[in-house]
Amino acid sequence: xxxxxxxxRAFIAEGEVPLAFSSSAMAQALEGHLVxxxxxxxxxxxxxxxxxxxxxxxxxxxxxxVASMLDFAMALTALLxxxxxxxxxTTNFNLVxxxxxxxxxxxxxxxxxxxxxxxxxxxxxxxxxxxxVLLATATSTLAVLPPPA
Numbered sequence: 001x002x003x004x005x006x007x008x009r010a011f012i013a014e015g016e017v018p019l020a021f022s023s024s025a026m027a028q029a030l031e032g033h034l035v036x037x038x039x040x041x042x043x044x045x046x047x048x049x050x051x052x053x054x055x056x057x058x059x060x061x062x063x064x065x066v067a068s069m070l071d072f073a074m075a076l077t078a079l080l081x082x083x084x085x086x087x088x089x090t091t092n093f094n095l096v097x098x099x100x101x102x103x104x105x106x107x108x109x110x111x112x113x114x115x116x117x118x119x120x121x122x123x124x125x126x127x128x129x130x131x132x133v134l135l136a137t138a139t140s141t142l143a144v145l146p147p148p149a
Contacts, residue, residue: 005086008034008044018034021046029053030050032047039081042077042116046110048108049105050069050107066095067095071125074138077111077123078144088144089143090140101127105129122140123139124137
């Protein structure tokens with residue numbers, strides 16, 4: 001089973017106590033934690049607190065790190081609704097930066113399932129600061145990958 005999917009299943013089984021996103025080195029580096037996963041609603045929420053490693057020279061979080069946080073939320077949303085053993089691969093990703101992401105903040109990335117088909121999943125995500133201000137949005141299309149033979 002996909003390690004991210006295993007993490008989601010463990011999070012849900014443990015009663016949704018915040019859980020370090022330990023299945024990905026990038027998510028760990030961004031200090032990511034799962035804080036919500038609702039298969040019925042197709043929603044996943046992650047909290048991030050990116051360290052100085054991800055800051056540009058002007059003290060804001062680098063755009064690639066912002067994209068990664070949103071991508072994690074959308075990918076986990078897809079994995080949330082897939083049978084055990086299935087995985088997903090991003091085939092399309094669109095990102096809109098609305099405000100700069102300031103250093104030292106806790107950030108919330110929420111992923112929402114838009115539609116799930118047999119071969120594709122469509123999802124969207126929002127990144128908000130600790131005051132609930134919307135910083136960036138994204139949409140993605142993910143290919144459904146069956147379990148390895």
